[in-house]
Amino acid sequence: MLQIFQDLGGELAQLFLSVLGAFPFILGYLALILLSMVIWNFIRAQMGRVRDYRSLKTVTFGDESAVVSDKAASVISIVLIFVIWGAFTGSGWLPGPLHAPGPFVGQDKFTYTIEGPDGTQADATVFVSVYRQGEEPAPLEFDAGTGPVKNDSVEVQAYRSKLISWDANDEVTRKDGAKVVAVDGRAIDVTTDVDVGFGRVALTDKGTLNFEPGQGWQMESIWLPAPDSVWRRLVSVSADGYQNVTLAEHLSYSLFRVIVGFALGALVGIPLGYAMGLSNWFRGWFDPIVEFMRPVPPLALIPLVIIWAGIGEQGKIILLFLAALWIMAIGARSGVSGVKITKVHAAYSLGASKWQILRHVIIPNSLPEIFTAARVAMGVCWGTVVAAELVAAEKGVGKMIVAASKFQDTDIVLMGIILIGIIGFGIDMLMRWAERILVPWKGKG
Amino acid sequence: MTGLVIDKLSMRFDLPGGGAVQALQDVSLDLKQGELLSVLGPSGCGKTTLLNIVAGFLAQTEGEVRLNGKPVHGPDAQRGMVFQQGALFEWMSVRENVSFGPDMKGTPKAASRKTVDHLLDVVGLRDFKDKMVYELSGGMQQRVALARCLANDPDVILMDEPLGALDALTREKMQSLVLKLWKETGKTIILITHSVEEALLLGERLVVMAPRPGRIHKEYRLPFADLGVGADLREVKKHPDYAPTREEILNMIWNMEEEIMGRSEESV
Numbered sequence: 001m002l003q004i005f006q007d008l009g010g011e012l013a014q015l016f017l018s019v020l021g022a023f024p025f026i027l028g029y030l031a032l033i034l035l036s037m038v039i040w041n042f043i044r045a046q047m048g049r050v051r052d053y054r055s056l057k058t059v060t061f062g063d064e065s066a067v068v069s070d071k072a073a074s075v076i077s078i079v080l081i082f083v084i085w086g087a088f089t090g091s092g093w094l095p096g097p098l099h100a101p102g103p104f105v106g107q108d109k110f111t112y113t114i115e116g117p118d119g120t121q122a123d124a125t126v127f128v129s130v131y132r133q134g135e136e137p138a139p140l141e142f143d144a145g146t147g148p149v150k151n152d153s154v155e156v157q158a159y160r161s162k163l164i165s166w167d168a169n170d171e172v173t174r175k176d177g178a179k180v181v182a183v184d185g186r187a188i189d190v191t192t193d194v195d196v197g198f199g200r201v202a203l204t205d206k207g208t209l210n211f212e213p214g215q216g217w218q219m220e221s222i223w224l225p226a227p228d229s230v231w232r233r234l235v236s237v238s239a240d241g242y243q244n245v246t247l248a249e250h251l252s253y254s255l256f257r258v259i260v261g262f263a264l265g266a267l268v269g270i271p272l273g274y275a276m277g278l279s280n281w282f283r284g285w286f287d288p289i290v291e292f293m294r295p296v297p298p299l300a301l302i303p304l305v306i307i308w309a310g311i312g313e314q315g316k317i318i319l320l321f322l323a324a325l326w327i328m329a330i331g332a333r334s335g336v337s338g339v340k341i342t343k344v345h346a347a348y349s350l351g352a353s354k355w356q357i358l359r360h361v362i363i364p365n366s367l368p369e370i371f372t373a374a375r376v377a378m379g380v381c382w383g384t385v386v387a388a389e390l391v392a393a394e395k396g397v398g399k400m401i402v403a404a405s406k407f408q409d410t411d412i413v414l415m416g417i418i419l420i421g422i423i424g425f426g427i428d429m430l431m432r433w434a435e436r437i438l439v440p441w442k443g444k445g
Numbered sequence: 446m447t448g449l450v451i452d453k454l455s456m457r458f459d460l461p462g463g464g465a466v467q468a469l470q471d472v473s474l475d476l477k478q479g480e481l482l483s484v485l486g487p488s489g490c491g492k493t494t495l496l497n498i499v500a501g502f503l504a505q506t507e508g509e510v511r512l513n514g515k516p517v518h519g520p521d522a523q524r525g526m527v528f529q530q531g532a533l534f535e536w537m538s539v540r541e542n543v544s545f546g547p548d549m550k551g552t553p554k555a556a557s558r559k560t561v562d563h564l565l566d567v568v569g570l571r572d573f574k575d576k577m578v579y580e581l582s583g584g585m586q587q588r589v590a591l592a593r594c595l596a597n598d599p600d601v602i603l604m605d606e607p608l609g610a611l612d613a614l615t616r617e618k619m620q621s622l623v624l625k626l627w628k629e630t631g632k633t634i635i636l637i638t639h640s641v642e643e644a645l646l647l648g649e650r651l652v653v654m655a656p657r658p659g660r661i662h663k664e665y666r667l668p669f670a671d672l673g674v675g676a677d678l679r680e681v682k683k684h685p686d687y688a689p690t691r692e693e694i695l696n697m698i699w700n701m702e703e704e705i706m707g708r709s710e711e712s713v
Contacts (some may be wrong), residue, residue, distance in 0.1 A: 342532035345502055346590075350546040350597050351522030360545070364536040441535040444579035 029084070036076045044072075077369045082227055089226035100217035103158040105130050105141060110196040112166060114149055117177035124149040124166065128199070129421050130213040132158055133221075148172060148204035152210055159220045161212035163204065174207045183209075198235060225411035228420070233411040242412060243403060245395055251419070253395040257388075258381045258427075261320020265377060269325045270370060273332025274362070283333075291324055298384040302391050311343065311392035316385065323384045324377040331373020335366025368371065368442035371435045382424045397423075447513050449476040449499070449633055454508035456494060456659075467658035468494045469505070474652070476660070477545050478600075479631045481670055483638060483648030485694065487701045491659020492637050493605060499635065500524055500603050512600060522546060525599035527590050527607045533578045539589050546597030549604065557596070564592040567629075568622065584615035590625045591626060604636040608643065617678055620646055628674045640696050646681060647672055653694060655701055663697065665690065 049055065060066040086094035088103050108128045116122070124145065131137035137155040145151040150169040158163040166180065167173040181187065183194040183201045193202045199213040221229065238247045275282040276290075301319055309315035339362055347361045389398025397416050404412035435442065451474040457467045469491045476482055481486075484492045497503040499510050501520035510517045510625060512524065525546075526532075533542050540561060541548075547557035565574050568588040570581075578586055587607055594602055608616045627634055638644050644651050649670040655662035667690070673681045681687070 340531050342528040343534065345500070345520070346526055346528060346532040346582075347534075347545070347549075348502075348520035348595075349500055349522065349524055349526040349599075350549060350593070352545075352549045356549050361534065364534070367536075420541075439536075441577065441579055444535050 029080075032080060032084075032143045033076070036080070037073070040072050040076065050392065062126075085224075085227050088217060089221065089224055091228050093226075093228050102216045102218045103130070104198040104214040104216070105132055105158055106339035107138065108196075108198045112180050112188075112201075113182040113185070114166070114172070114178050115181045116172050121181070122147055122149045124170075124210070125151045126164060126166070126211070127151065127153040128211065128213070129153070129155045129159055131155065144169065156211060156213055158213055159215055161210055164209040164211055166209055179207050180209060222408050222410055225414060230411045231416050233409075234415050234419075237415070238410065242400060242409075245400070245413060247400075250395055251399050251402045251423070253393075254385050254389065254397045255423070257316045257320055257385050257396070258378070260377055261317045261385070262324045262381050264317070264321045264376075265324025265381075266374065268321075269328030270332045272325075273329040273334075274336055274358075274366075276329065276333045277336025277366075278358075278362075286329070290329055293322070294326045294330065298380065299387050302388055305388075306392055313392075316388050316393070319388055320381045320384055323380050327377040327380065328370070328371050331370050331376075334364060335369030335373075336362055338367045338369060364441075367439045368435075371431070371439055371442070375431045375435070378427050379424065382420075382427060386420055400419050447478040447600075448480075449635075450509075451475070451495075451499065452509045453512065454495070454498060454505050454510065456491075456498065456503070456505050456507075470658035471508070471662050472654075472659070472661055473508075475546040476601075476633050476635070476650075478633055481627050481634045481636065481647060481649040481687075483636045483644040483651045484654060485638065485641060485651065485698065486646045486659075486662075487656055487698050487705065489659075489705070490654040490656040490701075492654050494659065495654075496603050496605055496635060499601070500526055520671035521695050522550070522597050523599050524603060525594035525597055525603045527587075527594050527602065527604045529606045530583065530586065530610045533586055533589055533593070535577065535579045538575050538577055539570060539581070542589055542594045543596050545593060561571075561592075561596055564595050567626070568592045569703060582615075584611050586618060587611065587619060588622070591622070593630075595626065595630060599632070601633045601635065604634065606638055607636070609639060616643075620678055621673070623647055624670060626672050627670075641691055641698070642682075645669055645687065645691055645694070646678055651694075653685075653697055655703060662701075665694075 054066055054068075057063065057066050083098065085091070087098050087100045090099050106127045107127065109125050109126045111123050113121055113123050124147065127140055127142045129137045129140045133378065140153050140155065141152040143151060148171055149166075152164055152166050152169065154162050154164050158188065167178065170178075172178045180203060181189075184196055186194050188201065188203050190193050190203050190205060193200050201209055202210045202212070204210055225233075234247075241247065241249070245252075272282075272286065276286050277283075298319055301322060305315045305319045305322075309318055343361055343365065344357060346359050354358065386398040389396035390402045393399040397420055399415045401416035404410075404416065451472060454469055454472040455467070456469040457465055472491075472495060474482070484495070486492050494503060498505050499517070501517055501524065511584050517524070534545065537545070543564060544554070544557050544561045547560070548554070552585075562574070565571060568591055570585060570588055570592070573581060573585065578589060581589065590607065604623075608619050611619060623634075624647065626632075636644075636647055638647075645667060646669050648665070648667055651667055652664040653662045653664075654660065667686075669681050669684065669687065672684065
C-alpha cells in the first residue's frame with residue numbers, strides 16, 4: 001500500500017515538473033493573445049463606438065447577459081493556433097520570417113585535436129553536410145589534408161546524429177592510444193559535449209565522435225507535421241485512400257455504426273423511458289438496471305462486447321446501442337415526468353382518451369427533453385465508435401488513425417483527429433438545427 | 446334534473462407516517478343550470494380538493510357528485526376546466542388549442558372551425574388565431590384557455606384561480622370577460638379564488654370554506670355579478686353592500702388564518 005502511495009507521489013512530482021516545463025510556452029501564448037486583444041481593441045476604438053443598449057450598461061462584470069462571445073477573439077484564437085502550428089513546423093503556408101528557428105541544414109565544419117600516445121597534439125577538420133529527410137545530400141567539398149591526421153567528412157540527416165570514426169583514415173589510431181582531447185579548441189571528454197554552433201559534438205565511450213546537428217525550435221514532422229502536409233495528406237487520402245481503404249469508406253463505416261446504433265438505442269430507449277414514466281411497475285423494474293448501467297462508460301463494455309460479438313459490425317452496433325439506450329431512456333422518462341399535471345387534467349376534461357393524451361400531450365411535451373438526450377447520445381456514440389475502432393476494427397476513422405500511428409504517419413493521425421472533431425461538431429450542429437425546427441416550443445412551456 | 450348537485454361530500458386519506466387527513470367533511474351544494482358560484486377560503490381549506498373531485502380527478506370517500514341527475518366518475522368533456530396557467534399546449538397554435546376538444550371527439554375540422562373562430566372573436570383574439578400560444582401574453586393565454594373550454598360546450602365550467610397569475614389591470618378586464626361569457630353562454634360555473642374582491646364581483650353565490658376539516662363555513666347570495674355584466678366593475682364596487690360584505694369576509698378568513706397559525710404554534 002505504501003508502495004502505491006510512493007509511486008503515485010513520484011508520478012505527481014513528474015507531472016508537476018512537466019507542467020513547469022510547459023510554463024514558458026503557456027506564458028508566451030497568453031502574451032500573444034493579450035497583445036492581439038490590445039491591438040484589436042485599439043483598432044475597434046478607431047472604428048468608432050457602437051452605441052447599442054449593451055454598450056450603455058455600466059455594470060457588466062457579473063451580468064451574464066452582458067457577456068457575449070467576442071467574434072474577433074474567436075477568429076484570432078483559431079488563426080493563432082494555425083500560426084503557432086505553422087511556425088513550429090516550418091509550414092510552407094507561413095512566410096519564412098514567422099518561422100521558429102529550424103534545424104541546421106547545409107555545410108559547415110569543425111576541428112578536433114588529438115593527442116598521440118607520446119603526448120603530441122595534431123588538428124584535423126570534419127566537414128559536415130546536413131540534409132533534410134527525403135533529400136539528397138549536396139556534394140561535399142572535402143580536402144583530406146596533408147598532416148598526420150587526415151580531415152574527415154560526415155553526411156547526416158537533420159534531427160539525426162552520426163558517429164565519426166575520425167581515425168579511419170589516419171596513421172595513428174585509437175588502438176595506438178590516440179584520443180580526441182578538444183573540439184574547436186575546447187576541451188572534450190565523455191561527460192562534456194562541445195557546442196560547435198550548428199550542432200553538438202560528443203565523445204563516446206569508445207573514443208569516436210558523435211555529431212548531432214542543431215535542431216532549432218521546430219518540431220520534426222514525425223512529432224508534429226505541418227498544417228500544409230496534413231492538408232496534402234487529406235487531399236491524397238480522399239483521392240487514393242490509405243492502405244487500400246478510401247477516406248469516404250472509413251468515414252461512412254464510422255457514421256453508419258453511429259447512426260444505426262443510435263437509431264436502435266432510441267427505438268428501444270424512448271418507449272422504455274415512456275413506460276418508466278407512465279407505469280409504477282416499469283419504473284420499479286428498470287430503475288435499478290438503468291441507474292446501474294448509466295454510470296458505466298460504454299468504453300468499459302468494449303472488451304466484453306468483443307468477447308461476445310467479435311470485432312465485426314454487430315459488436316460495434318451493440319456497443320453503440322448500449323451507449324445510446326440508457327441516455328435515451330432517461331431522457332424520455334424525464335420528458336414524461338416533466339409533463340405539467342394541469343395539461344393532462346385539461347386534456348382529460350376536454351374529453352381526450354388515454355391514447356389521445358399520450359399522442360397529443362405527453363409525446364409533444366417530452367420532445368424537447370428527448371432532443372436534448374439525443375444530442376448527448378449522439379456525442380457519446382461518436383466518441384465511443386472512435387474508441388471502439390481504435391481497439392478493433394477493419395474500417396473506420398478510429399482504425400485509420402491507429403493504423404497510421406503504427407506506421408508513424410503522424411499527418412494522417414492528425415488529419416483523422418481533426419476530421420473526428422469536425423464531424424462531431426457537425427453532428428451537434430445538425431441536432432441543434434433539427435431541434436430548432438422540430439421543437440420550437442422548447443423552454444416556452 | 447338539470448344542474449350540479451354536490452351531496453354530503455367527504456374525503457379522507459391516510460398519511461404515510463400514520464394518521465389521516467380529513468380534507469373535506471359533509472360538503473353539500475346545489476347548483477342550478479347557469480349559476481355562478483365562487484369559492485373562497487384560507488389555504489388548506491380543501492377548495493381545490495373540492496374542485497378536483499367535481500372535475501373527477503380525485504375520488505371522494507363519502508357522498509356523491511351528480512350532474513344532471515347522473516353521478517360523476519372520472520373526468521369527461523361535460524365538466525370543463527380552466528387552470529391558473531400552463532395548461533395550454535404550447536406545441537399547438539391558438540386555433541389548434543381551442544379546437545382540441547372537438548378534435549378529440551372526432552368532429553371534422555370544417556365543422557368545428559366556425560365555432561372556434563367565433564369563440565376566438567368573442568374572447569378578443571381575432572388577430573392571434575394562428576400564433577403559437579407561447580407568443581401570447583399571460584392574459585391572452587387565459588383568453589385562449591377560456592375559449593378552449595367553451596369550444597367543447599361543457600355543462601359545467603370549473604375554474605381553479607384562472608386569473609391568479611395576471612396583473613391587476615389585465616385581471617379586471619378578464620373578470621368582465623368571465624361575466625360576459627357567463628351571461629352569454631348560460632354555463633354553470635364554479636370559480637375558486639384567493640381574491641375576496643374577485644369572489645364578490647364574480648360570484649352570484651359565494652361560499653367561504655373553513656379548514657380542518659374542509660367544510661362550508663358560510664354562504665352568500667350577491668347582486669354584484671348581475672350588476673357587473675356589461676358594466677364597469679369599478680362602478681359595481683361603489684354599491685353600498687359591497688364594502689361591508691368585503692370587510693366581513695376578510696375578517697372571517699383573517700380569523701381562520703389566525704386560528705391555523707395559533708394552532709401550529711402550539712403544536713411546535
